[in-house]
Amino acid sequence: MNQEFDYIIAGAGAAGLSLALYILEEPTLKEKRILILDKYIKNSNDRTWCFWQRESSPFDQILHASWDELYFHSPGFSTVLEIQPYRYKMLRSRDFYEFCLDKIKESKNINFVQEDIKEINADGTVVCQTQTFKGKFVFNSAFVSIPKTTGKHHLQQHFTGWFVKSPEPVFDPKRPILMDFRIDQKGDCRFMYVLPKNEYLALVEYTIFSDSLLEEKEYKTALETYCREVLKLDSYEIEETEYGVIPMTNEPIPKTQSGNVINIGTAGGHTKASTGYTFAFIQKKCRKIAANLAKNKNPLDGLDSKFDKYLLYDSIFLRVLSEKNFPAWRVFSELFEKLPPKTVFDFLDENTNLLTDIKVMNSTHIPTFLKAALKEVF
Secondary structure: OOOEEEEEEEOOOHHHHHHHHHHHOOHHHOOOOEEEEEOOOOOOOOOEEEEEEOOOOOOHHHOOEEEOEEEEEEOOEEEEEEOOOOEEEEEEHHHHHHHHHHHHHHOOOEEEEEOOEEEEOOOOEEEEOOOEEEEEEEEEOOOOOOOOOOOOOEEEEEEEEEEEEOOOOOOOOOOOEEEEOOOOOOOOEEEEEEEEOOOOEEEEEEEEEEOOOOOHHHHHHHHHHHHHHOOOOOOOEEEEEEEEEEEEEOOOOOOEOOOOEEEOHHHHOOOOOOOOOOHHHHHHHHHHHHHHHHOOOOOOOOOOOOOOHHHHHHHHHHHHHHHOOOOHHHHHHHHHHHOOHHHHHHHHOOOOOHHHHHHHHHOOOHHHHHHHHHHHHO
């Protein structure tokens, strides 16, 4: 194999494979020589991505499930969220990997090599366990490096999810729960969500926003209690278990290592700092990168701005979470109680104007957020 390529994609996860698909959609890039590197053959359900999205995507045909209504519960408020024009989508990783790799196999200009990546150099050289490759551009999602600067916030979204199968038809596929805060918060931001596939099978997940992780038994106990006391499951089988940790930080994560090495996915700051949602943001940014490549532009052209208002908003919220002066569940409860769901999702999707931003701010506990905002600015 020729060891030189136009593009090397280091890491075959959500970001790497999504970028590969968007490159394949660009006719002017069909002659580019592309290499995808990953230590593992992607063929397992190692994670589930849940995300809201207005637009269609290449993966709509392989969704595990999707909804245009979601339920929200807090200690003092419950409602049905009608989220049109958004849909809340659930995608299993095995389906995603299979779909992407089938497309890649059909192409003549992409090679997938199973290799353990040891280092990526600024000149576009990628050193693997047994081979070395060179790319004009290297798109890195394999190595995530998040600096820790004094004054920045570093929380984590951590979760354990069970795919719960009941012998009785207890779940309603039309009643997914986006957030249920009616559980012990223990001084953090903690919620359950329930996404039914059908009447017998649902993903039940326990999620926490905090600065430290829990012991394994704590996640297990919380899920058992919720299944028993809230979902009223007398008996059930756990078909699959998943666990994850996602950074929630306002650190300025480097978009590049050099002109040749572009960071993507979590490594490129594609994770939404205030929510931990990543998959939908990966789609927007990777589609834009592919479009830039097709126009012979810098891959990151149009993806950065001198002032990112949403990073400021995220920083303010992370400060509120960190200082714990106001219950986190009340923040979400007030947003959904006072605003149309579409407005909240537009804001979280980073698709609002200043007038809408002000409406969102006015729906929160103004003294708490104003104090946090002043600290962030000054």
